[in-house]
Amino acid sequence: MPVYAFIFPGQGSQSVGMGRDLAASFAPAREVFGEVDDTLGQRLSKLMFEGPAEQLTLTENAQPALMAMSLAVVRVLAHEGGIRIAERAAVVAGHSLGEYSALAAADAFDLPTVAGLLRLRGQAMQAAVPPGEGAMAALLGVEVAAASEICAEAAVLRREGEPDLHQVVQVANDNGGGQVVISGHKAAVDRAVEVAKSRGVKRAMVLPVSAPFHCELMAPAADRMAEALDGATMRAPVVPLIANVTAAKVTDPALIKAQLVRQGTGTVRWRESMLAAATMGVDAFVELGAGKVLSGLVKRILPDATTLNAGTPAEIEALLKVL
Numbered sequence: 001m002p003v004y005a006f007i008f009p010g011q012g013s014q015s016v017g018m019g020r021d022l023a024a025s026f027a028p029a030r031e032v033f034g035e036v037d038d039t040l041g042q043r044l045s046k047l048m049f050e051g052p053a054e055q056l057t058l059t060e061n062a063q064p065a066l067m068a069m070s071l072a073v074v075r076v077l078a079h080e081g082g083i084r085i086a087e088r089a090a091v092v093a094g095h096s097l098g099e100y101s102a103l104a105a106a107d108a109f110d111l112p113t114v115a116g117l118l119r120l121r122g123q124a125m126q127a128a129v130p131p132g133e134g135a136m137a138a139l140l141g142v143e144v145a146a147a148s149e150i151c152a153e154a155a156v157l158r159r160e161g162e163p164d165l166h167q168v169v170q171v172a173n174d175n176g177g178g179q180v181v182i183s184g185h186k187a188a189v190d191r192a193v194e195v196a197k198s199r200g201v202k203r204a205m206v207l208p209v210s211a212p213f214h215c216e217l218m219a220p221a222a223d224r225m226a227e228a229l230d231g232a233t234m235r236a237p238v239v240p241l242i243a244n245v246t247a248a249k250v251t252d253p254a255l256i257k258a259q260l261v262r263q264g265t266g267t268v269r270w271r272e273s274m275l276a277a278a279t280m281g282v283d284a285f286v287e288l289g290a291g292k293v294l295s296g297l298v299k300r301i302l303p304d305a306t307t308l309n310a311g312t313p314a315e316i317e318a319l320l321k322v323l
Contacts, residue, residue: 002284005277008070008094008101013291014062016051019069025313028079029072036068039112060122063097064115070101070289073310081320086238093242093273106237120228124221125211134212135186137193141202147171147180154192172214176271177300183215222264229257247272274301
């Protein structure tokens with residue numbers, strides 16, 4: 001029998017139309033979308049189904065929207081096929097905001113709580129750095145150690161005429177398969193891209209994001225999340241979480257909260273998290289929610305692993321025949 005990890009996507013997986021077919025096909029999905037709409041006082045589901053894309057892409061909308069999509073799938077699987085996380089998953093994990101989805105799926109947070117936390121998280125992350133001051137870039141064909149060296153060099157380089165100020169650039173995501181994302185001050189990220197190209201990195205490109213996530217510049221957002229999480233009701237998840245910042249199993253609510261705060265300024269250690277899952281005996285990964293980004297990353301990290309997806313009615317029907 002396969003040993004399953006249920007995994008949950010992060011920002012960038014959103015697309016206009018996500019969840020529309022689920023809502024049309026399954027009452028439990030409609031219930032999730034309605035509950036999130038009511039909690040946020042916003043027709044977020046309409047934005048998910050119809051757009052416009054530029055509004056859905058806003059961090060404060062994309063984060064709760066992606067969670068709603070994932071939790072709608074979780075509820076449909078439970079209702080239609082009796083598939084429950086506690087019975088089928090050995091562990092859960094989520095990429096960045098997907099960690100909140102994973103915790104809600106594992107009954108650590110209720111739906112209104114996680115919706116409110118992600119709305120605040122999105123707003124706090126956007127407000128932490130003035131527009132234009134931060135950036136992120138993807139480095140392809142490089143491992144995390146080399147990317148860290150590139151960041152260290154770029155942080156101390158200066159162009160002529162630039163002030164001698166401390167500038168941050170650090171590894172934000174170790175996604176595996178030679179894909180590393182860096183984050184920090186725009187000037188430092190631009191320099192890191194130049195350094196990467198000079199070192200023969202296969203590809204280095206600035207990403208179209210609205211803020212520099214998962215770096216020291218997110219400290220104000222981390223402080224706001226620390227306060228919010230301190231007041232949030234949280235239970236132990238029904239299965240362990242593999243945490244982004246440690247790539248290790250955790251079940252203690254106080255420790256999870258502390259790691260969620262650290263996640264705001266720390267590296268998403270996705271490659272190590274998937275390797276850790278494999279050492280725990282996991283050989284099949286089920287991505288619940290929008291897109292197939294994480295499934296692609298898993299196949300690069302663990303080529304022999306089985307990957308499954310559930311984000312559309314057809315995918316859910318196929319998954320129910322397997323689980």
